[in-house]
Amino acid sequence: MIRFRIAALAGAIAFASLGLSAPPAQAGKADDTLNAAFALEPEALDTYKIAGREGLILARHIYDGLLYKDLDSGEIKPALAKAWRFVDPTTMEFDLREGVVFHNGAKFTADDVVYTLNTVLDPNYGTRFRIAVDWIEKVEKVSDFQVRIKMAKPFAGAVEMLADALPIYPAAYFKEVGSAGMAAKPVGTGPYKLTEMTPGIRYAFERFDGHYAGSPKGKPAIGKIVVRTIPELNTQFAELLAGKLDWSWRIPPDQAARLASRIQIVNGPIMRIAYVGLAVNAKGKDYPTKNLLVRRAINHAVNREAIVKAFAGGASQVLNAACNPKQFGCAQDVATYAYDPAKAKALLTEAGFANGVDIEMVFAAMPRPVAEAVASDLAKVGIRVTLNEQQYAAGVQKWRAGELPAFFTNWGSYGTGDVAFIISNFFGGGADDLVQDKEVIDLVTVADTAQDRTLRQENYAKALKKIADQAYWLPMYDFNINYGLSSSLVFKPHPDEFARWWLSSWK
Amino acid sequence: MLPFLARRLIVAVLVALAVSAVAFGLMFVSGDPAVVLAGQAGRAQDVELIRQAYGLDRPIVIQFFSWLGKALRGDFGTSLYFNLPVASIVGERLPVTLLLGSAAFLLAMIVSVPLGIVASLKPGGALDRAALLLAVLGQAIPSFWLGLILIVVFGVWYGLVPISGTETWQGYILPVIVLSYYAMPALMRLTRAGMIDVLGADYIRTARAKGLARLRILLVHALRNAVLPLVSLAAVQFGMMLSGSIVIESVFAINGLGRLAWESLLRSDLPVVQAIILILSLIYVTLTTVADLINAWLDPRLRSA
Numbered sequence: 001m002i003r004f005r006i007a008a009l010a011g012a013i014a015f016a017s018l019g020l021s022a023p024p025a026q027a028g029k030a031d032d033t034l035n036a037a038f039a040l041e042p043e044a045l046d047t048y049k050i051a052g053r054e055g056l057i058l059a060r061h062i063y064d065g066l067l068y069k070d071l072d073s074g075e076i077k078p079a080l081a082k083a084w085r086f087v088d089p090t091t092m093e094f095d096l097r098e099g100v101v102f103h104n105g106a107k108f109t110a111d112d113v114v115y116t117l118n119t120v121l122d123p124n125y126g127t128r129f130r131i132a133v134d135w136i137e138k139v140e141k142v143s144d145f146q147v148r149i150k151m152a153k154p155f156a157g158a159v160e161m162l163a164d165a166l167p168i169y170p171a172a173y174f175k176e177v178g179s180a181g182m183a184a185k186p187v188g189t190g191p192y193k194l195t196e197m198t199p200g201i202r203y204a205f206e207r208f209d210g211h212y213a214g215s216p217k218g219k220p221a222i223g224k225i226v227v228r229t230i231p232e233l234n235t236q237f238a239e240l241l242a243g244k245l246d247w248s249w250r251i252p253p254d255q256a257a258r259l260a261s262r263i264q265i266v267n268g269p270i271m272r273i274a275y276v277g278l279a280v281n282a283k284g285k286d287y288p289t290k291n292l293l294v295r296r297a298i299n300h301a302v303n304r305e306a307i308v309k310a311f312a313g314g315a316s317q318v319l320n321a322a323c324n325p326k327q328f329g330c331a332q333d334v335a336t337y338a339y340d341p342a343k344a345k346a347l348l349t350e351a352g353f354a355n356g357v358d359i360e361m362v363f364a365a366m367p368r369p370v371a372e373a374v375a376s377d378l379a380k381v382g383i384r385v386t387l388n389e390q391q392y393a394a395g396v397q398k399w400r401a402g403e404l405p406a407f408f409t410n411w412g413s414y415g416t417g418d419v420a421f422i423i424s425n426f427f428g429g430g431a432d433d434l435v436q437d438k439e440v441i442d443l444v445t446v447a448d449t450a451q452d453r454t455l456r457q458e459n460y461a462k463a464l465k466k467i468a469d470q471a472y473w474l475p476m477y478d479f480n481i482n483y484g485l486s487s488s489l490v491f492k493p494h495p496d497e498f499a500r501w502w503l504s505s506w507k
Numbered sequence: 508m509l510p511f512l513a514r515r516l517i518v519a520v521l522v523a524l525a526v527s528a529v530a531f532g533l534m535f536v537s538g539d540p541a542v543v544l545a546g547q548a549g550r551a552q553d554v555e556l557i558r559q560a561y562g563l564d565r566p567i568v569i570q571f572f573s574w575l576g577k578a579l580r581g582d583f584g585t586s587l588y589f590n591l592p593v594a595s596i597v598g599e600r601l602p603v604t605l606l607l608g609s610a611a612f613l614l615a616m617i618v619s620v621p622l623g624i625v626a627s628l629k630p631g632g633a634l635d636r637a638a639l640l641l642a643v644l645g646q647a648i649p650s651f652w653l654g655l656i657l658i659v660v661f662g663v664w665y666g667l668v669p670i671s672g673t674e675t676w677q678g679y680i681l682p683v684i685v686l687s688y689y690a691m692p693a694l695m696r697l698t699r700a701g702m703i704d705v706l707g708a709d710y711i712r713t714a715r716a717k718g719l720a721r722l723r724i725l726l727v728h729a730l731r732n733a734v735l736p737l738v739s740l741a742a743v744q745f746g747m748m749l750s751g752s753i754v755i756e757s758v759f760a761i762n763g764l765g766r767l768a769w770e771s772l773l774r775s776d777l778p779v780v781q782a783i784i785l786i787l788s789l790i791y792v793t794l795t796t797v798a799d800l801i802n803a804w805l806d807p808r809l810r811s812a
Contacts, residue, residue: 041770044590051546126560128545130552183590198599199589199771201762202674230671230760236653237668242663365547391773393543395516400551431551 006088009379028246029488029506032223035246036501037230037239041200041324047167048120048127053415058203058227062103063167063188065077066094066113067159068216072493074417076159077216080108080168080189090151092158098145102170103193103197110141118148121464125179129414131421151411154449156456157420161288165414191220191502203227215414221505237484246486249499253313256482265484268493269315272412273324274366276374277426281436283402293351294383295471298406299337301344301381302374304476311370314480321464322423322473326495329419329447331461334468344381355380363387363408364395371408400431410479415496419460420448427467435472515799519792524575526788527781531571534777537564543775544587561587574781583779588771593778596767597786603673604763606757608748610679611686616741619691623698624725630703638699642692653683654758671760682759686752690744697740701733708732735802742798746791 028035043055047063050056066081078084081094100108119125121133135155140148151158170187177185186194191211205225211217212217230236230248232256238244240263254263259375278289278298288294304318320337324328363371368389376384385406390398392409399407413421426432428448429441442462447459467473485491490505534540542549542560549557558564562573577584583593626638661681662670669678705711706729714724756766764783769777803809 011653041588043588046590049590050546051544121554124560126554126556129548129550130556131550170558180585180590198594198762199591200767201599202672228672228760229762231766232760235658235671235758235760238655238663242666242670244670391540391543392547393545393775396547397539397542414550425550 009136017443028486031507034222034246034489034501034504035239035244036225036227036499037236037245038227039120039229039231039233039236039250042227043198044179044184045186045194045197046179047165048125048132048355049179049183051128053412053497055387058194058205059167059186060164060190060498061192061205061225061501062186062190062194063169064190064215064217065162065164065167065314066096067163069079069160069163070216071417071496076163076333076400079164079256080113080134082214086451092149092151093151096145096147097212097214097332100189101210102173102187102189103210104173104187105171105209106170106172106187108168108170108189110142110147111144112168112171113147114139114141116169116174117166120166129159131354131414132165132354133265154451157416157418158420160416160418165416168410191215191217192225201229211293217502218399220431220502222501230305240484240486245484245491247491247499247501247504248484249481251482251484253482256484259484264489266485266486266491266493267314267476267480268483268484268495269326269478269480270412270478270495271326271417272323272410272497273319273372273416273422274408274410275319275322276361276474276476277399277407277409277432277434278472278474279399279402279405279407279434280470280472282405282434285402285405287405288351288353288357289405291351293347294357296337296351297344297347297351297381298341298378298383298474299471300347301383302377302474303339305339306371307370307377308477311367311373312477312479314482316477316480318477319475320468322421322426322467322475323411324422326419326476327419327422328453329457329460329462331457333461334465335471336468337471341377341381349381353382354383357387358384359405360386360388361408362390362395362398362404363388363407364392374408374474377426396432399434402434408476412497415498417496419464423460423463423467424448427463427472435467435470437466437470437472442467476494511803512796512800517794519789522792523788527785528571528573528768530784531574531777531781532567534772534775535567535778536632540775540777543773574778578781578785583782585778586771586779588600588774588776588779593782594781597764597782600762600764601786603761604749604765606680607679607686607755607761607763608745610683610751611690611748612685612741612745612768614683615687615694615744618687619695620698620737622691623695624702626695626699626728627702627706635699638695642695645688645692648688650685650689650752651754651758653688654681654755657681658758658796671758673761678759678761682755682761685758686748688754688797689752690748690758694737694744697737698733701736702729705729705733731805735806737796738801738805739795742794746794749790749794 003131006324038054040052040054041054042058043050045055045059047059050059064080066079068077068079068361070077080097082097083095085093087093096110117136120127121136127133135151135153135158137150137152142148167188169182175188191208192205193208195206205386207220236248237259240248259265276294279287308316308318321332321334323331325332343369370487371387375387378385395407398404411422424444427435427440430446443459443463447456450456488507492503541554544557545553586593586596589596589762622638626635629635658670661667668680669675672678711724711729716729750765753769754766756763768783
């Protein structure tokens with residue numbers, strides 16, 4: 001076989017040089033196939049074990065959750081559950097939709113919900129993010145089409161989590177094949193079914209005609225989707241320009257500007273934000289960042305407006321509060337620190353560092369030029385930064401161990417529009433919290449567990465105010481994403497970084 | 508010949524084992540695999556659970572020997588990233604790399620050896636200079652850039668070949684050219700240098716004086732001696748091509764072993780990394796052994812060594 005292919009190859013080279021053409025390019029619209037490319041390889045398609053956005057996007061086309069969040073209206077809509085209610089503060093009841101079928105023909109009932117959720121909340125299952133399921137104590141069947149979720153603790157993010165982040169698998173099949181089987185051959189109720197897969201390389205989907213009526217995802221307009229991994233962005237651009245690719249994302253601003261005249265570029269803001277964490281209570285370490293005046297000096301020293309304009313572009317803006325303004329509870333009336341190098345210098349002198357101060361800053365998952373711009377602004381006022389780039393895992397490990405005074409990275413809040421998914425992680429007293437401000441921890445804890453939205457909002461606002469007053473962070477900016485699309489594709493970006501191809505259509 | 512072969516085989520096995528042990532240790536030095544696996548949104552408690560679930564809390568030595576024990580029985584475990592057997596993941600990608608590497612190696616040899624011989628006939632002549640230009644360009648042009656230029660010209664402008672991927676055999680054309688082009692200069696220069704050396708030797712003059720045909724002198728008498736260093740270099744180049752080129756595989760979106768190794772390293776997919784390292788070290792050891800055997804066959808003086 002190999003020998004044959006080599007012979008064919010030599011022939012092909014001869015052909016190419018003679019100028020005879022290869023088969024014509026297949027445009028996506030012509031054969032109703034949306035051709036998409038990721039730079040990173042999707043993981044195994046068992047949602048509960050996926051950390052990367054690529055795998056999660058594919059999974060959401062295959063599976064459905066009990067609820068669905070319409071990001072355009074902010075409304076939580078019924079999905080596999082047609083109605084739900086709180087029976088008491090820690091018990092949720094769901095009336096399930098009848099007549100829903102899985103891709104393998106199995107009928108959806110309460111057993112699927114009970115078995116799926118009870119399985120994945122067992123720590124032995126290895127669910128990737130405990131925060132997604134650790135609020136559930138157990139799930140009980142009430143009748144064939146009614147279930148109750150007993151919560152382990154009051155959790156304000158419960159509804160957000162149930163909205164498409166906790167998919168329901170077909171119980172009988174899942175029981176038989178387990179997580180590895182779901183990864184090898186995923187079966188869900190979603191708008192698309194997977195027809196072909198070379199793991200990490202190529203995924204082919206077909207519209208699932210049995211997708212239930214009344215689904216908030218609706219009936220997709222596009223019949224087929226093929227997703228490939230193309231690691232090199234330049235190669236993706238070539239495919240786009242040649243009309244062989246319909247969808248790609250995360251195109252850097254400078255490249256997007258250059259491509260804009262040739263292909264369709266769509267820009268949209270996302271939940272992810274960039275920030276510099278400053279260690280205050282670093283496991284006994286005495287960093288200069290422990291000093292409030294130094295932290296305020298850092299906030300005044302960095303020209304964030306200029307940095308955002310130069311490097312982030314698009315819809316990005318400078319942040320003042322330690323969250324994304326698009327998130328629920330992200331109060332904006334907090335202390336702001338204008339770019340003022342003179343004031344920064346004065347603050348440093350007042351702090352006793354008239355001759356400047358040395359700190360180490362590790363940056364991870366951030367572009368080097370941005371980190372260098374921050375460091376150079378800091379150097380101008382006398383904060384000499386030793387800049388080190390690390391993989392995120394290595395950086396966060398050092399941060400958690402209290403070995404870093406400053407950590408420059410980003411956080412995506414799992415794509416959810418609620419500050420519970422950001423400030424609780426960094427200021428709620430956990431491993432990532434190197435501030436350990438008792439007052440803030442208490443405020444956040446109350447807000448995280450309350451059902452009353454006004455109370456939550458008030459508490460988060462107070463916490464965010466204190467965080468800004470104390471300059472525990474140098475909040476940088478929110479990200480935006482450029483999508484490169486073929487001219488015939490209609491695609492609407494969403495701030496949670498989940499591509500919804502079921503909403504796409506051809507022009 | 509047999510003791511020679513046996514000695515080489517024992518060394519080969521030891522090298523492969525040593526390489527995989529060192530690689531295993533290095534994975535832990537470069538960062539806690541559990542933290543990497545938990546991903547960027549992973550919290551401290553997620554990391555702890557992963558550490559226990561995958562047995563990463565055991566001493567490294569024990570983890571290594573438990574891996575080795577299973578690997579020796581042919582069980583390479585499950586990919587932590589894909590949650591699928593390592594054998595099936597590697598099995599998908601090994602043939603791609605083997606095909607790409609072999610084709611590129613063949614093309615490189617077909618072009619560079621004759622070119623080296625021709626260039627050696629008249630050192631400093633027009634042909635030699637043209638070959639030198641090719642060699643300099645090959646050395647100077649980054650394969651990354653060459654790949655993209657070829658994509659733009661033949662893929663985008665003329666639409667002659669697929670831009671990326673290997674879904675059809677046409678997808679191999681550009682990557683094979685780029686990968687082989689990268690190896691050509693060294694092979695060509697070495698052939699040329701070897702030939703110039705040998706052509707100046709006394710026995711060639713004798714052969715000429717005997718009135719032997721020029722082509723026979725060149726290919727039978729001269730080349731056989733000139734290729735000795737070439738065989739060793741070719742083995743290493745072939746090894747490099749078979750171990751997959753991360754750059755070329757990335758540019759052309761070819762899902763071979765090189766990029767799988769690179770990606771798996773970044774995401775701390777220990778079982779996959781270990782399997783690939785074992786395969787690659789075996790490929791290298793096999794190739795150098797084969798090169799030694801060919802050299803021993805070409806040059807009887809080496810057999811006693």
